[in-house]
Amino acid sequence: MPNKPWLKEYPAEVPPTYEYPKRNLAHFLVDSASAHPDRIALEFLGKRINYRSLLASSRRFANALLRLGVRKGDRVAVMLPNCPQGVIAYYGTLLMGGIVVMTNPLYMPRELEHQLRDSGAKVIVTLDQLVGRVKKATAARPLDHLIVTTIQDYLPFPKNLLFPLKQKKEGKYVKIDYGGNVHAFRELLNRSPADAEEVSVDADRDLALVQYTGGTTGLAKGVMLTHSNLVANTIQSRLWCYRIESAQERLLAALPFFHVFGLTCLLNLGIYTAGTLILLPRYEPGQVLETIQKQRPTMFPGAPTMYIGLMNHPRIKEYDLSSIKCCISGAASLPHQVQERFETLTGGKLIEGYGLTEASPVTHANNIWGKRKNGSIGIPFPDTQARIVYPDSFEDVEPGEIGELAVSGPQVMQGYWNRPEETERVLRDGWLLTGDLGTMDDEGFCYILDRRKDLIIAGGYNIYPREVEEVLFEHPDVEEAAVAGVVDPYRGETVKAYIVLRQGASVGADDLKAWCKERLAVYKVPKVYEFRETLPKTMAGKVLRRKLIEEDEEKARTS
Structure with missing residues (x-):
């Protein structure tokens, strides 16, 4: 076992073990419904x-699934934005011993077909x-049951009456033919009792979730996460945020629950601490600013692109954001300038953390109210x-050297669903190889340079995109930046920068190249610059470098 220099950096309030x-x-x-039944969930x-009503609805959903013939260990896909129905379906499935498959509502039929077929x-x-x-995705392999809800199901009066009229006016109204294996969500709940249906689980062995990775490098893989994995990571997150007060916090849920970061650090953490989750079905900077001012959330976990979007909103200074106490940023690297400016506002x-789906997801974070490092x-x-x-030998590198980050802990997955060979590649004696290249300093602080697959090798030199992106982010006219390696007949690969400029900025490629030359070794300076309106991202806000490269190819x- 390695020594643990990081324990010296723990605040006195954070226990090293639990x-x-x-x-x-x-x-x-x-538990939260028992202790705080009238608290708004x-x-x-x-x-x-x-909380009383949420638990009752979740129990009704559990009983509805049992009436439909769903049994312990069966997989139930939840393809919804952040809304009450998604929370009810999630906890209802868990209560009856089912396995949840959280599914991105933006998926096209081909992506959805793979996930539903693979998970069964x-x-x-x-x-x-x-x-x-x-229906397109399941034409070849129909599901046993399709449970359908609409946003208006959980809108207050009179919004619930006006919503279908608005949909018809905009040409978005969809008529559903209920019957057979197509069920209305609210009707299923109304016809099911709210009695407790206690299904025993072996927390260390029974799966709570099959969570699919993004699939940015091929077909998405199902990550098997047990009840113990997710319980542990939720509690670890709570221990880290030690100033959280039970039944006091208000969490802004703009990060989607179908992403494991949102699932653990918003949904599970919020419910565990009897917090109030302010649900937003999609991220839109103006709406988020309005929500912060009116609803006064205290916590706002998110991705760097979310914070960047807020800070670059033209009316940012008109809003009072002072209710925010702490934010954990994940899913991508957090530029230092973004952190400083958001904290000032x-x-x-706002601290950077790290995780991956295979670890439920969080393994690392900077101290929120203690020592942190840029x-x-x-x-x-x-x-x-x-x-x-060293990824091949699995031996520790010398202190300060670059290698692959390996982690172990109670939050690490059981493996990939139906993929034993791929499981063996990344799990070794309880250690998870993350695929991320980085270093660790003598105090135990870790630094991620990049994904192994994102490493750029140009003229024999190793170039880490994150390092170049940090320099570009420092330029006052740059709103967003991504760096990737593109084919070069001479150097093998060359560095290309994809830039989104701030509104009104007019900086050019020559200016950015000069900026980089002052701050980077010459071989790291991007040779090609592409200015864009937006960068392709996952719903969690992670820039898809692979997508940029594919577009170029x-x-x-x-041509």
């Missing part, structure tokens, strides 16, 4: 649902607007080990 309960993940909801576009899902819960896509703390992902969570290793083929 006894995690072995139980169903849904007990977070049961969810706020959704004016609708308020307390029997049921899907989705929006009326998405039914056509689901809010008076709260450019670092921080130090390992309680009960979490970290090493920097397609242009080269057709």
Whole structure:
């Protein structure tokens, strides 16, 4: 076992180890509803649902699934934006021992077909607007049941009456033919009892979630996460945010729950601490600013692009953001300038953390109210080990050398669903090889340079995109930047920068090249610059470098 220099950097309030309960993940909801039944659990576009009501609805959903023939271990897909129905379906499935498959509502039929077929899902819960896509995806292999809801199901009066009229006016109204294996969400709940249906689970072995990775490098893989994995990571996150007060916090849920970061650090953490989750079905900077001013959230986990979007909003200074106490940024690297400016605007703390789907997801974070280091992902969570290793030999690199980050802890997955060979490649004696290249300093702070697959090798030199992106982010006219390696007949690869400029800026490629030359070794300076309106991203805000490269390759083929 490695030594643990990071423990010296722990605040006195954070224990290095903890006894995690072995139980169903849904007990977070049961406990909070028992202790704080009248506390508001969810706020959704004016609708308020307390913990008593949320637990009752979740139990009704659990009983509805049992009536439909769903049994312990069966997979239930939930394809919804952040809305009450998604929370009810999630905890209801867990209560009856089912395995949740959280599914991106932006998926096209081909992507959805792979996920449903691979997981063997029997049921899907989705929006009326998405039914056509689901039916295309399941034409070859129909599901046992399709449970359909609409946004208006959980809108307050009179919004619930006006919503379908608005949809018809905009040509978005979808008529669903209920019957057979197509069920209305609200009717299923109304016809099911709210009696407790206690299904025993072996928390260390029984899966709570099959969570699919982004699939940016091929077909998405299902990550098997047990009840113990997710319970542990939720509690680890709570221990790290030690100033959180039970039944006091208000969490802004703009990060999607179908992404494991949003699932753990918003949904599970919010319910565990009896917080109020302010649900936003999609991220839109103006709406987020309005929501912060009116609803006064205290916590706002998110991706760097979310914070960047807020800070570059033309009316940012008109809003009072002072309710924000702490934010954990994940899914991508957090530029230091973004961190500093956001903290100045809010008076709260914004720290960078690190995780991956295979670890439920969080393994590292900077101290929120203690020592942190610029450019670092921080130090390992309680009960979490970290090493920097040579990926082939799995031996530790010399201190300060670059290697692959390996982690172990109670949050690490059981493996990939139906993929034993791929599981063996990344899990070794309880250690997870993350695929990320980085270093660890003598105090245990880790630094991620880049994904192994994103490393640029130009003229024999190793170039880490994140390092170049940090320099570009420092330029006052740059709003967003991504760097990738593109084919070069002489150097093998060359560095290309994809730039989104701030509104009104007119800086050119020569200016940015000169800026980089002053701050980077010459071989790291981007040779090619492409100015764009936007960068392709996942719903969690991670820039898809692979997509940028594919676009370039397609242009080269057709030119």
